[in-house]
């Protein structure tokens with residue numbers, strides 16, 4: 001099997017704003033909310049398609065993918081959480097795939113949907129239709145931040161996807177009978193053939209637990225260290241707090257630098273990028289090209305591990321080590 005991630009979108013919730021003259025709002029390129037497709041290949045055949053998040057613009061990105069044009073398949077959707085910028089097009093995607101398969105006389109099976117219980121409760125309220133059209137698998141837990149959940153039962157021999165709980169305060173919910181907020185957000189760790197990829201979004205400014213993990217967070221810390229590829233929430237350049245002094249509901253590039261120092265990934269991709277959440281100054285109105293330039297500068301200046309990249313819609317990331325030609329040493 002061969003594994004490949006395709007970027008469907010990398011924007012944060014509010015992609016563009018009316019009347020805004022910033023370079024990001026004026027950029028003519030199409031945008032989409034943060035989402036990736038994991039394509040699994042058996043020789044030349046697309047064997048499975050696992051979609052992670054389904055926010056605005058993602059249907060168009062899937063439609064632009066020549067692989068899916070030829071073979072419109074979707075086996076799983078994994079949701080990080082229930083916020084609109086991660087679920088807004090879920091129903092549209094499920095219906096578009098189903099209609100396309102019917103027209104091409106391909107078999108139609110229910111698509112599996114994995115999500116945390118809190119996100120399931122929200123979707124049940126907001127989009128009951130889509131839950132009834134999918135085969136829903138809830139994590140059935142409200143574990144604290146930094147917990148590894150049961151790997152998702154994909155039934156694939158050489159791929160494991162382990163969800164890890166993230167703190168994302170604005171997505172947490174009140175339990176039905178009152179009490180503390182319950183967390184709803186998950187990141188994912190993909191492991192196959194000794195290759196490790198972590199997808200970490202959305203996460204708030206309290207996710208610095210990796211710098212000094214508690215005993216019960218050590219398993220998650222170990223799994224997140226030394227990834228070959230890390231895709232991470234980079235909502236702002238430097239914002240730590242909301243206007244009212246509460247921790248920001250996303251991490252900033254400043255925090256990413258602290259996280260990669262302890263996690264030491266080989267390559268880091270910035271996702272969930274915004275244009276307006278930073279105050280006027282660094283980060284405000286930056287296009288993805290400016291983000292790439294500034295991030296690379298910071299990486300080099302501070303000697304951060306591996307490389308940093310800002311992808312674009314359609315970027316393909318092969319989840320494999322480079323195959324080097326074997327050179328036979330002659331005695």
Ligand SMILES: [Zn+2]
Pocket residue numbers: 012013083085086202272
């Ligand atoms: Zn988001």
Ligand SMILES: [Zn+2]
Pocket residue numbers: 081083168171202
């Ligand atoms: Zn969110």
